[in-house]
Amino acid sequence: MQLSAIDQIKFNHCDFIQIVLFDAQGHVIDSCDTLFPLKANQENIFERIYVLESIQNDIQALDSKLEIKMVEFSHYKRDGFFDFLIHPSNIKGEFHLIIKDQTQVYEYMQHVQTQKNKSIIKNEQLQRLNQKISDQNQQIKLFSSFITHDIKEPITTIEGIADMLNAEFEELIGQDQLKQGLNYIKRNAVWAQRLINDVYNYSKLEQNIVLYKVVSLHSLVAQIIETYSINHDVNFTNQIEPSTKIISDPILIEQILNNLISNSIKYKQANKPAEITIQFKELETEYILTIIDNGKGIEKTKIKEIFKPFYMIDKQPEQMSTGIGLSIVDRAIKKLKGKITVDSILGKGSTFKVFFKKKVD
Amino acid sequence: MEYSKKIILVGQIGVGKTSLVQRYVKSIFNEDYLSTIGVKVDKKTVHVENDQVNLLIWDIAGEASFSKISKSYYLGAKGCIYVADCSRISTFTDYVNQVKMLKELIKDIKIITVANKIDLLDKQELEELKNNVSFDFYTSAKQGEKIEEVFHEIAKKVLCS
Numbered sequence: 353m354q355l356s357a358i359d360q361i362k363f364n365h366c367d368f369i370q371i372v373l374f375d376a377q378g379h380v381i382d383s384c385d386t387l388f389p390l391k392a393n394q395e396n397i398f399e400r401i402y403v404l405e406s407i408q409n410d411i412q413a414l415d416s417k418l419e420i421k422m423v424e425f426s427h428y429k430r431d432g433f434f435d436f437l438i439h440p441s442n443i444k445g446e447f448h449l450i451i452k453d454q455t456q457v458y459e460y461m462q463h464v465q466t467q468k469n470k471s472i473i474k475n476e477q478l479q480r481l482n483q484k485i486s487d488q489n490q491q492i493k494l495f496s497s498f499i500t501h502d503i504k505e506p507i508t509t510i511e512g513i514a515d516m517l518n519a520e521f522e523e524l525i526g527q528d529q530l531k532q533g534l535n536y537i538k539r540n541a542v543w544a545q546r547l548i549n550d551v552y553n554y555s556k557l558e559q560n561i562v563l564y565k566v567v568s569l570h571s572l573v574a575q576i577i578e579t580y581s582i583n584h585d586v587n588f589t590n591q592i593e594p595s596t597k598i599i600s601d602p603i604l605i606e607q608i609l610n611n612l613i614s615n616s617i618k619y620k621q622a623n624k625p626a627e628i629t630i631q632f633k634e635l636e637t638e639y640i641l642t643i644i645d646n647g648k649g650i651e652k653t654k655i656k657e658i659f660k661p662f663y664m665i666d667k668q669p670e671q672m673s674t675g676i677g678l679s680i681v682d683r684a685i686k687k688l689k690g691k692i693t694v695d696s697i698l699g700k701g702s703t704f705k706v707f708f709k710k711k712v713d
Numbered sequence: 714m715e716y717s718k719k720i721i722l723v724g725q726i727g728v729g730k731t732s733l734v735q736r737y738v739k740s741i742f743n744e745d746y747l748s749t750i751g752v753k754v755d756k757k758t759v760h761v762e763n764d765q766v767n768l769l770i771w772d773i774a775g776e777a778s779f780s781k782i783s784k785s786y787y788l789g790a791k792g793c794i795y796v797a798d799c800s801r802i803s804t805f806t807d808y809v810n811q812v813k814m815l816k817e818l819i820k821d822i823k824i825i826t827v828a829n830k831i832d833l834l835d836k837q838e839l840e841e842l843k844n845n846v847s848f849d850f851y852t853s854a855k856q857g858e859k860i861e862e863v864f865h866e867i868a869k870k871v872l873c874s
Contacts (some may be wrong), residue, residue: 402754406719406769409788420785422774423753433750458750467777468749469726476801580844 369489372397376445377414378404397449401425403436404449411447414440422458450526450578456689489558504548504678511541541672550676553607554661557618557683562601564711569596569605584617586626596632598639599711604684608641611677612704616645616671619665619674638690639708660711717767718871719789723815724796725804726775729829732854733796734772735863742855749774759868766868767771782818792871793824794863799850800833805846823870825849827863834858845869 370403373477374669378398379402398405403423411418420436432455514537570592578587598605613628620626624646631642650658650665657663659682685692722730731749735741738755753772758765774784793813797805805828812824827849831839832855839851849866852859 402756402769405756406754406771407789408717418785418788420752421783424746424749424751424753462748463752465862466746467752469748470746473727476803480800482801542727 359444364493368684370449370451371453372449373441374447374449376447378408381446381466404438411438414447415441422454422551424426427617433462481682490524492555492558496552499548500552504545507541507544507548511538511545514538514541523550547674548675550674550680554676554683556609556678557604557680557687560687560691562604563688564599567598567600567602567605568597569632570594571611572602572606575608576613577630580613580617584626586620586628589629592628592632596634597636600639600688600708604688605641608681609683611641611681612643613679616643616647616702619647620644621648638709639705642709643704644701645703646701649700650696651698652696653695657693669687715765715767716814716872718791718864718868719769719771720792720794720867720871721773721787721790722794722796723773724775725798726773726808727856728796728798728801728804729773730775730794730796733794733827733829733852733860733863736854736857736860738770740857742813744855757864761772761865761868761872765874766872768864768868770864786841787819790819790822793819793822794868795824795826797844799825799826799828799830799839799851806849808846808848823867823873825863825867825870827852829854831858866867 370383372383374397376380378396380395380397398408402412403420403425407418415440417437420438423436424433425432425434432453435452435454437448437450437452439450440446441448514534518531518534518538570590573590573592575591579599580586581588586660609630616628617626627646629642631644633640633642654665658665659678661679662677663678664673681692684706685706688708690706693705694702696702697706714857722734724730727746731747731753734753734755735743735844739759746846748810749873751774755770756767758767760766769785771786771790772839793815794813795808797808808826815818815824816822826848827850828842828846829852831851832853834842850859850863852863854860
């Protein structure tokens with residue numbers, strides 16, 4: 353078979369190359385090195401390869417070579433990637449077709465491109481998810497604000513009126529039942545306020561970013577102790593050195609201490625003052641804050657449950673517990689990338705250890 | 714009468730062009746994503762009234778932006794299916810301009826627009842999408858929703874050209 357001059361043919365022992373001579377109607381005139389078997393003068397190549405069938409009418413008008421690269425197709429159950437080169441012959445109405453097997457090269461390209469595309473698509477999905485979360489957070493913020501301002505107000509009013517009625521009609525309201533009723537109204541109003549505050553604080557925790565500052569830990573603990581010492585039957589021992597300073601978020605530390613101390617007081621043993629000791633230790637990469645009490649203690653099986661929202665070990669109304677305090681502690685600690693451990697003996701007391709990371713620049 | 718018409722599928726990466734073709738030609742759907750390299754050509758015959766149209770479907774890789782599509786890929790194309798992904802806004806934010814570019818690149822080409830992967834949206838999201846964009850078809854290659862209609866419509870359009 354005589355080949356017309358075709359530039360840049362490279363024969364590579366790894367490649368299959370089919371050189372076919374066919375006329376303008378797509379009938380094969382001659383061929384060699386078959387990639388697939390063709391009988392000369394008997395095959396219409398346009399019908400065998402869809403790529404060529406698509407451009408059959410345009411081949412007539414070809415005045416220069418046409419390259420169709422990276423064509424994926426199957427032939428005789430063999431899948432692969434091929435480059436097609438169609439070249440007008442010197443003889444009018446004849447064309448040369450070269451099909452070069454590039455499967456190895458393009459399969460590798462496909463693998464690389466697939467990984468790249470998957471990464472792009474994943475990023476887009478993450479962005480969409482982030483936007484959704486951001487929108488939801490915004491809704492939660494609005495809802496929290498509504499709860500704080502619009503629901504608290506009527507409850508404050510109820511509390512105020514109960515106080516007023518009690519004070520104004522103290523002499524008249526000598527009857528135990530009536531007095532009890534007013535006290536009941538007030539207690540529930542106070543409890544509702546506490547619940548609203550706790551739920552609000554819990555939801556806010558998720559949204560707020562951690563703001564690291566230098567905190568005088570001894571002073572912070574002393575302030576909290578003072579608040580609780582006034583109205584409660586409790587003795588505190590602050591074992592933190594006066595000069596102790598840490599770098600952390602003071603609001604989160606305060607929330608953790610407040611709720612742990614409040615919890616220790618609520619669950620103190622009957623007929624005995626609560627004894628609460630607060631300790632501090634600094635390690636290389638973290639701090640440890642320890643709160644030890646002499647309260648009722650916690651059953652081992654319940655220790656994991658106490659940090660879940662609205663969980664209460666024993667629901668005793670006089671304690672006015674909302675069941676959210678320790679959930680706030682848990683969430684605050686997670687924001688500080690820390691953890692909490694609990695050791696407890698029933699009837700003797702509990703030790704809460706809060707580990708939280710030092711800020712790393 | 715029998716006709717052979719070349720149509721091309723274009724759109725960004727991962728919108729489901731290959732899945733649409735595979736669903737239409739072979740009635741199969743593969744969950745695993747494999748990027749198309751270059752072009753894959755399939756053929757299917759569709760009957761439009763009294764005519765038989767052999768659709769030669771060129772599934773073009775998404776990486777090629779429209780200005781960089783190889784001439785050999787769109788040479789002789791009579792129809793085009795522009796595909797976007799419902800769940801990815803970036804694939805259809807600029808679809809009006811991209812369709813315009815295609816019309817300038819390939820003279821007299823018939824184009825239909827398809828928003829694929831509706832199975833990823835809930836009813837409300839789909840309604841919202843339809844209110845904001847105007848595609849000719851909303852499809853799901855995964856569930857086989859409206860696939861036949863898409864190719865039947867393009868076959869009808871290219872017969873007139």
